[in-house]
Amino acid sequence: MIQKFIETRAFSKLLCEPLQTEDFVIQPVEFVSPTKWHLAHTSWFFEVFILTKHKKDYQLYNKDFPFLFNSYYETKGERVMRANRGNMSRPTVGDIFQYRTHVTKAMKELLETSKDKELLDLVHIGIHHEKQHQELLLMDIKYCFGHNPLFPVYNPDFDEKTNEDFEQKWFRVKEGLYKIGHDTNEFSYDNESGAHKVFLENFEISNRLVTNGEFLEFIENDGYKDPLLWHADAWDWIQNEKIEHPLYWQKTKEGWEEYHLTGLEYLDPSHVLSHISYYEAFAFAQWKGCRLPTESEWEIAQEQFSWGKRWEWTESAYLPYPNYQKASGALGEYNGKFMVNQKVLRGGSALTSNKHTRKTYRNFFHPHMRWQQSGLRLAK
Amino acid sequence: MIQKFIETRAFSKLLCEPLQTEDFVIQPVEFVSPTKWHLAHTSWFFEVFILTKHKKDYQLYNKDFPFLFNSYYETKGERVMRANRGNMSRPTVGDIFQYRTHVTKAMKELLETSKDKELLDLVHIGIHHEKQHQELLLMDIKYCFGHNPLFPVYNPDFDEKTNEDFEQKWFRVKEGLYKIGHDTNEFSYDNESGAHKVFLENFEISNRLVTNGEFLEFIENDGYKDPLLWHADAWDWIQNEKIEHPLYWQKTKEGWEEYHLTGLEYLDPSHVLSHISYYEAFAFAQWKGCRLPTESEWEIAQEQFSWGKRWEWTESAYLPYPNYQKASGALGEYNGKFMVNQKVLRGGSALTSNKHTRKTYRNFFHPHMRWQQSGLRLAK
Amino acid sequence: MIQKFIETRAFSKLLCEPLQTEDFVIQPVEFVSPTKWHLAHTSWFFEVFILTKHKKDYQLYNKDFPFLFNSYYETKGERVMRANRGNMSRPTVGDIFQYRTHVTKAMKELLETSKDKELLDLVHIGIHHEKQHQELLLMDIKYCFGHNPLFPVYNPDFDEKTNEDFEQKWFRVKEGLYKIGHDTNEFSYDNESGAHKVFLENFEISNRLVTNGEFLEFIENDGYKDPLLWHADAWDWIQNEKIEHPLYWQKTKEGWEEYHLTGLEYLDPSHVLSHISYYEAFAFAQWKGCRLPTESEWEIAQEQFSWGKRWEWTESAYLPYPNYQKASGALGEYNGKFMVNQKVLRGGSALTSNKHTRKTYRNFFHPHMRWQQSGLRLAK
Amino acid sequence: MIQKFIETRAFSKLLCEPLQTEDFVIQPVEFVSPTKWHLAHTSWFFEVFILTKHKKDYQLYNKDFPFLFNSYYETKGERVMRANRGNMSRPTVGDIFQYRTHVTKAMKELLETSKDKELLDLVHIGIHHEKQHQELLLMDIKYCFGHNPLFPVYNPDFDEKTNEDFEQKWFRVKEGLYKIGHDTNEFSYDNESGAHKVFLENFEISNRLVTNGEFLEFIENDGYKDPLLWHADAWDWIQNEKIEHPLYWQKTKEGWEEYHLTGLEYLDPSHVLSHISYYEAFAFAQWKGCRLPTESEWEIAQEQFSWGKRWEWTESAYLPYPNYQKASGALGEYNGKFMVNQKVLRGGSALTSNKHTRKTYRNFFHPHMRWQQSGLRLAK
Ligand SMILES: [Fe+3]
């Protein structure tokens, strides 16, 4: 456990190595957080949920930090408005790395002495929370760099691109009662627990993800201009935001280009499609005469195909499983309070941290969001 | 069929009898439409989907009306922006009643001569469409009057209030495979067709709706102030909109009052709760240690209790049933394009038109909406 | 005085004769008020500033009306938010005409018995206030009809169009000390009193107003596309609002058209330009290598030319004259509180009520406003 | 001239010495620019207006920089939206200092070889432009730090505070013809040139600026709550923005505090008032039964008192002087295009760079702005 904790803490730092000090600070839109905020907030989580309760005589590193680095825990007191995270140049990046060191050290001391079950459960959550923020950190850096007119390279070795240009096949699943949800002893979040039966109709699911080339065809066939393909809310969104292509695509005189963490490159039609909203995934499926799988279908069928390259939008709304109970107290805010207006994504992506996904993992975003590395798989 | 058609048309007119000319015109918020718009739009529906196609030599009553009275059919051409419906004093109320007469007459002529199946199906939809707008018309009138500082009476005889002050009991349903969805020959919308099996866990559902008195307790126990009871999106909503009570309640020096179509009255704790959002329904259930039923649970259990007094929020997102296919062409926009970001309500309400609901009927609204007459029933 | 009062009251009613009931109700944008609001508000002014103070035992016609029909007098208590004036279908138009009759009658009784100087001064203000609202009423009706897709005719006999197609000449005024401001015994507003000396440089001013034809040339020479012609705030405004021509112009397949109170007509290049903002007036003058006159220049030069056909934008900001003192109490809110961010217009227009302008009259609007009948005269 | 140029460039750098890298990056609100943007933009000015035209074979340092660092010159091509200046972490602070070095070196070379009059005029403007941005840089840093919950110290030796606690006296100026505006050979901006005569009435002006203590009295006497003291636009502003005190004041349990570049301190009533809007200045003067001076009055009277401690709001709108002509081409955008909707301030402040003010200098801001170090002097 200590090992896992230390590795996770170290990996966050590793992700920051390609960055300049300036890159840690900015917040170009409200849903993106500054890198230094992620670094501080993941430390705050250990400090406020574990150290202040379980470590004798623990002193807060800085009495202002809980206010600065609380994310959304209403029950944990006042906090800086989300939109203001990028307005603070202080504490500096250096200050925050010191804060991390302080917290890591205190946690190590604590973990060396206590084997308390409740404590270890919280540490598990803290580690997974940090892994989650590692993915967010990469998403946010990509957003910052991908919207900078200079299109800086994050890391020339961080290759997110992936091919799925083998022939499309359809796996058939027969109708029947199936069981989904997490039921092993491994770590899982509360939202995926409560394994339960579901009845599924006959369905077919594709063996591969949709590619850039296929989506290009959709664009060239005026997919973004046919209202019959889109939800009403989606149509409003593409009109208001002038959406005409996936997030990191741009059309220049030389043709289509796509921004990656390795820099700006010509769009490769054989690569797997990335960074689309649920709305776009749905419209594409509609245009293909197919649909998106539900999360139950995906979970039942997932052994048939390889996954983990893109977060795959499903048709399922993010809802509590039967008999779901929110954890009591502040940690109850972790998952349950987002169970409305969001869609489930399954799988994982090239930005996802090691071991931070599994077949029962339920990721979720509002349907217009696309700064996560999302793609789609067709079903029918 | 002609009879049904004529009755429906006549009933729309009847609903307007208590109104002054001025009342037909206003649109205090975007989601409310002027009464005269409803009257014209329901006629436009018959004109554009039926008369122009099925009636020989039919001439549009007025070539500008399709532009003025299209609601959201992107495929039916340009239209007045929804928010501008209340900015048009012309055509006058008189003009619109003439338009109605013109359309009704032409439809009668058509129905007397043709028994074409496709035509009759469209007429059915047109009739049900108009019934739907009859409920919207009442919702909108109530909104207009309930937000006018003078709180005008719509109709002293239109009593929406209802008691459910009998003892609460819990009906138990055993886990198992059940079948839901519409499968008779009666009229239904496409969104409820496709009867299919669902697996339900054991659950219990209340024999009665929540009352004003119960909700008052929630308020007095600071239910609106405890973030742990609310979804994240809900908490933002109640902060931004300063929500502290159901839509038509107000607290004065003399105590709580509620606006009804019969006028402003003291709040009666024994009456059934009305005009709450899904967010409020969820928070109340959370506070009670219960939850909302899913739409499947509701449909399976509904024979056990009486319903139809309030639209009952369910925990279910409004999603397509398995094998759902949008109708082709413009009518495909009727239901399918709303199947994201909305919640299902079941039952019916005091504002619902005669025969415009059934046990499989799926009503839907965005979760913050509450100008429909919505209430809630607990499950666990 | 009684005569003047009665005539003014009657004229407001006369202006409403061409209207349908529906036309009295709507408020398509915040700065436009419903006709029925103008009718009620001008009565409220007499009621609250005169009758309640000077008429023995006067009873308010309706205790809610002061709340409903106060415009902006913060000191006169709470009021309906400006943007909500069009959301109220009640009181009806009939109710408001009764209110007017009640107030007119009470005022007549009062004026027949009292000759109190302070009272008569207030009545004067009340009469001029109503004349001001008569112009606003016409501006607002024009806005409602001119934005209705049906472009209804207000009154086929109400001709606002006017030619100034005689040859342009420049009147020269020599530099020197001049006196401006009101100094007779006639009625004037507080903002024009305080006659005072100003030093003017040599200047020239045009004998005529700019015509549609001249402005068309500006458009055709891409005047709306050259940032060097525009103020920074103006450039933002034309970008955000997509401004490309004067308010009531539209370009159709058949060419330019202009809406008048007599209906939609082809644009006549020889007619005087109307309904432009200060920003457009300034850009046009810039493009011509000229400028707008200051209000002092206009006042000194006005005997040289005929005026009163259009409100003429000046380069002057609306500021207090030397030694200006706000009236005490609520009437102090009449003019003084608007003396920032607005520009002075001089002259009068085809919508201005009889005797409601004079050479010292200072009209004022924010620089982007153009629903008043504004034009421009060049200076250099 | 070279000397002046080099000193100015060096001073910009000196101002940055107390800063951490992170401090150069952020833009908490649209009207504040990041420090690194100021550093780059002032170099861009020399590059684009001088080097590319006057230096043979000059190569742009980076072809993207004109796009990144243009401020508002529409005629100089596309530019980053103002609100996005803080969204760019690259180019880094280091890159920008290199850019500065490159430009400074090229300019020095140019100045050593050319004495062209047109060139020197442009250099003068460039130097003064940079001085202007030095003040903006300090205003912006103060805004960033003064809105950071940690209230960092910029520089413990940068003391902006100043006393004017001597007895108030009123200087009288007799009515008559006076001359204002710039007419020496020294550098001045185009907006202050065109010396011209103005007629002034008798007036009196205070020998000192208003103090914190006096303004505190205004607050304690509910000055922010009396609508009769405020302009209509001002009243909307204080309601919407919840304005209750000057910008850098805050009330804590321990009393009133004020943020300075030296850190957070208790409010000193004897210090000169800072960081108020025109609206607040006007309301205060109104409350005192006085008024603000016009810019002409200020300029005529200024020899009687010491000034330069605070920018002093005047009652004058920022308008062109008689016979004002915009410079041709892009530099014509420098001043003229702001001559609407703004108020003139005279004097200077503790943040103003050396020699960057004079008695004829016309500073200007929109009336609600208060991040400049503004105060007020009464007149009557
Ligand atoms: Fe977190």
Ligand SMILES: [Fe+3]
């Ligand atoms: Fe409809």
Ligand SMILES: [Fe+3]
């Ligand atoms: Fe008025």
Ligand SMILES: [Fe+3]
């Ligand atoms: Fe600049």
